[in-house]
Amino acid sequence: MLAILLAFMHTQAVGTPEEDRAVFLSTFAVNIPGIPVSQYVHGSMMLSTDALNQYDSIMDFPPFQEVIDRGQEIWETPFKNGNTFTECFENGAVNIAGKFPLYNEKLKRVITFEMALNSCLEQNGEMPMNYIDPETMGALSAYARSLSDGMLMQIEVASASAMNKYELGKTLYFRRIGQYNLACASCHLTNGGRYFRDELLSPTIGQAVHFPVFRGGERLYTLQMRYQRCMEAVGAVPFESGSEALNNLEYFHSYLSNGLPLQSSVYRR
Amino acid sequence: MNPTKERRVFLHSAMALISSLLLPSTVFSRWDANAYNKIDITDSIFSIGVTNPGDLIEANDAIDISLPEIAENGAIVPITVHSKILDTKRIFVFAEKNPQPLVSDYIISKGVEPFVASRIKMSETAFVHVIVLANGTFYRAARQVKVTIGGCGEE
Amino acid sequence: MDKTVRFRVRLKDNVADVKIMIFHPMETGYRRDKNSKEIIPQHFIHTVNIAHNGEQIMQVHWSRSVSKNPYLNFRVLSASEGDEVTIAWNDNMGQSGVGKAIIS
Numbered sequence: 381m382l383a384i385l386l387a388f389m390h391t392q393a394v395g396t397p398e399e400d401r402a403v404f405l406s407t408f409a410v411n412i413p414g415i416p417v418s419q420y421v422h423g424s425m426m427l428s429t430d431a432l433n434q435y436d437s438i439m440d441f442p443p444f445q446e447v448i449d450r451g452q453e454i455w456e457t458p459f460k461n462g463n464t465f466t467e468c469f470e471n472g473a474v475n476i477a478g479k480f481p482l483y484n485e486k487l488k489r490v491i492t493f494e495m496a497l498n499s500c501l502e503q504n505g506e507m508p509m510n511y512i513d514p515e516t517m518g519a520l521s522a523y524a525r526s527l528s529d530g531m532l533m534q535i536e537v538a539s540a541s542a543m544n545k546y547e548l549g550k551t552l553y554f555r556r557i558g559q560y561n562l563a564c565a566s567c568h569l570t571n572g573g574r575y576f577r578d579e580l581l582s583p584t585i586g587q588a589v590h591f592p593v594f595r596g597g598e599r600l601y602t603l604q605m606r607y608q609r610c611m612e613a614v615g616a617v618p619f620e621s622g623s624e625a626l627n628n629l630e631y632f633h634s635y636l637s638n639g640l641p642l643q644s645s646v647y648r649r
Numbered sequence: 650m651n652p653t654k655e656r657r658v659f660l661h662s663a664m665a666l667i668s669s670l671l672l673p674s675t676v677f678s679r680w681d682a683n684a685y686n687k688i689d690i691t692d693s694i695f696s697i698g699v700t701n702p703g704d705l706i707e708a709n710d711a712i713d714i715s716l717p718e719i720a721e722n723g724a725i726v727p728i729t730v731h732s733k734i735l736d737t738k739r740i741f742v743f744a745e746k747n748p749q750p751l752v753s754d755y756i757i758s759k760g761v762e763p764f765v766a767s768r769i770k771m772s773e774t775a776f777v778h779v780i781v782l783a784n785g786t787f788y789r790a791a792r793q794v795k796v797t798i799g800g801c802g803e804e
Numbered sequence: 805m806d807k808t809v810r811f812r813v814r815l816k817d818n819v820a821d822v823k824i825m826i827f828h829p830m831e832t833g834y835r836r837d838k839n840s841k842e843i844i845p846q847h848f849i850h851t852v853n854i855a856h857n858g859e860q861i862m863q864v865h866w867s868r869s870v871s872k873n874p875y876l877n878f879r880v881l882s883a884s885e886g887d888e889v890t891i892a893w894n895d896n897m898g899q900s901g902v903g904k905a906i907i908s
């Protein structure tokens with residue numbers, strides 16, 4: 381009984397972002413010894429050859445290709461004013477997603493990649509998209525992120541105000557919520573890499589790089605939609621996608637995956 | 650053997666020889682609604698032309714099947730079948746506990762390898778039966794696949 | 805030409821390994837619409853005819869038990885560069901589609 385209680389307690393990481401990341405890394409090195417950090421991107425599949433074989437087989441020719449193709453159509457269709465999405469981003473949006481979320485000093489808030497897509501629409505006189513609509517923002521994000529596949533996650537926390545947002549995200553990560561009274565850290569830090577019933581809990585590091593996911597090969601979830609599902613799973617009312625709370629969480633959460641390569645549109649069970 | 654039977658056997662062989670020269674070597678057919686609507690695995694297997702259970706020859710070594718041990722998601726289970734049996738004409742795939750167990754069938758001509766990979770739906774943990782028709786004989790290999798309910802946080 | 809069929813072809817030693825995907829709901833008829841609660845009717849591909857340079861080499865019969873956006877991998881024998889592989893599909897609602905690929 382005490383062991384079970386202890387298993388779900390956790391101490392909040394204290395220190396600089398790099399020190400936080402080190403705490404997460406050392407916890408996982410204990411929970412899943414011998415597994416290279418590069419494998420963490422496979423999350424709950426990483427210890428099962430059977431699961432990875434299915435993943436490889438499906439990813440070889442994914443059934444959700446048509447969603448990515450639709451996203452490409454949205455990306456390439458000019459706005460009413462003749463501009464296109466590529467003009468809103470540096471480098472034509474190639475190899476940039478790994479820098480998001482970033483802290484915007486002027487606007488004094490965290491900007492996610494999906495927010496940047498919506499800003500682009502608004503700046504060009506178009507209606508912004510609904511963050512949780514798989515047909516619009518989901519499809520667009522799936523394609524737009526693919527332009528950065530392979531890029532390493534490289535989140536920066538460069539100022540005191542940025543650090544403030546990072547800390548807000550971290551506080552939410554460690555806060556117990558919902559009817560089950562669990563924090564993200566309860567499962568994914570303290571027990572990241574361990575089994576909970578028949579589920580392998582994915583470690584925090586390696587999660588933020590592989591979104592959107594297509595669960596069962598068909599249900600699209602952006603990272604923030606996935607946060608919402610997790611909150612519902614512990615019996616909490618979820619924050620909205622695009623809210624400051626989830627943006628700050630994504631900022632903190634993504635930083636922890638710095639150094640790992642991005643891969644958009646992946647299969648998950 | 651009485652003379653009438655001998656004559657019948659001879660005529661039968663002669664007809665078979667003539668038929669094989671006149672008919673195309675591969676016979677393509679319409680989708681068999683009768684077979685695909687069967688709800689019981691035994692009825693399904695009978696409906697494809699197996700007349701007695703004893704007619705099915707167990708051939709786990711001659712039919713290579715690649716399937717997961719535990720399906721990540723029952724809606725999309727990758728399956729690969731390669732028949733090493735000479736003159737494979739048709740490959741049938743069944744998922745024993747599906748509402749209609751016959752999943753798919755493939756008519757193989759000399760123009761393709763007796764090989765097929767696809768993705769199937771399985772409603773629950775069950776045996777997948779692969780039946781190969783070659784030279785008028787039905788051969789079977791079977792493998793169990795465990796199917797669980799979706800992952801963390803899924804409906 | 806049809807946008808419903810995707811091909812990936814690899815030729816080696818006169819054998820063309822062909823992978824196709826047909827974008828199709830393969831609806832079982834067991835699901836209900838989340839809002840209206842009505843049953844979504846069966847809608848699935850039942851037959852796929854595959855030809856190599858105009859001659860039929862394989863026939864595929866599918867059912868509702870085949871996954872959505874069905875995938876198929878098969879191997880064409882006696883294949884050469886420039887050969888044509890044709891996929892013709894038909895579903896239970898009378899819809900159909902055709903896809904062609906040139907082996908290279």
